[in-house]
Amino acid sequence: MAVVTSRTALGLGVVALIGAAAFIGLTRADPLPRDTQEALAALQPDPEAGEAIFWATGCASCHAAPGARGEDRLVLAGGRRFETEFGSFAAPNISTDPDRGIGGWDLAAFASATMQGVAPDGRHYYPAFPYPSYRLAELQDIVDLKAFMDTLPASDRANDPHDLRFPYSIRRGVGLWKRMALEDGWAVTGDLTEAEARGRYLAEALAHCAECHTPRDRFGRLDRDRWLAGAPNPSGDGRIPGITPATLTWSQSEVAGYLSSGFTPDFDTAGGTMAAVVASLGQLPREDLDAIAAYLARVPPVE
Amino acid sequence: MRHTMISAAALGLTLAAGAALADVTPAVEARQGQFKLYAFNLGPLVQMAQGNIDYDADAAGVAAANLAALVSVDQARLWPEGSDNATIEGTRALPAIWDDLEDFASKFSDLQQAVAGLEGSAGTDLDGLRATLGPVGAACSACHEANRAPE
Incomplete structure (x- = not known):
């Protein structure tokens, strides 16, 4: 009996060890690939081009201080909280402060964070940070974005911790999620015009529309069969509306006008989290907003 | 003394219950009508600013003056307690309004100031309209x- 027990204990111990090793292996954070690092280093940063990327990616929508308006949206002090079913996320300080912001980061650290969701200390970022979209961005745009963000003011606001429910509080688990959830290709495929393809790049890689407008499965993966078909509000009451041609009945010029000014075709204005989105996207040239509208018209219609 | 206190408490409760039961529908309908009038007058201004219709100085001036009149309407009776979307159907007004009425008033005052700017420039020329809209x-x-x- 004693032998059986000790054998069982030994067996369980081995299983636990294998399990732990598998967990560590499956959840490890991959560093930026060497060829990507080399490609990054060869690119010339253009901070002026980076400003357009900054407005397209919408960094300020989450990382500006809550309620910030106008020029204050360029101070990426963080502090906004997002109450979700996983718990409460706190947007961090990504200003140029060298200690409390990201002013001390080099280009590889910045690219690793935005495209792989990996922090300089090797930890995973939670996908509340939309790196699943940004990973589809052009390296040149990432280089330019960093060059522009390097020109922005510093804030010494200290970061607040997230307050997440178990098991989401185990950050390593994000590594497992990344293996299941990250996508490498476009959601909308087929023969696109130049404008539609530009719109797809802006919408899918930079502006990350799908992060809120596409429903998720029980693992939190975006449902590509219901792309942009509307979803429960991830941080509050109500629903984020569907914006496929099945439900978005505005003309392309009305869509672009809305993204530019915030006014809907019936002269209501953007509200909720979309108000901050429009405050950023509205800074883009009109042809980019027209391109997003052209792309949205090509999304498969889903009620 | 003890009796008085109990009666006061009972009275307070009655008043609170009475307030909660008061029909907020007219106020909700009135404020929604007010927003429809805002949108109706913003319409030609946005259309002109976006270049969908030709700029018309007189029409722009009238629409801006209407907006200025509309935002001068006193809001006190339009936002009764218990008319938030957690309490009643048919409104999207969040309880956040009543959690911080001072902030709500300050945002309304920002609107009044912005509309004053619009009223001053909308009827001058298209650039003036665009800059103030x-x-x-x-x-x-x-x-x-x-x-x-x-x-």
């Missing part, structure tokens, strides 16, 4: 962002 939209959105639920 943006801040009005921003004032609308600032309050919708904090205080209005998605549909």
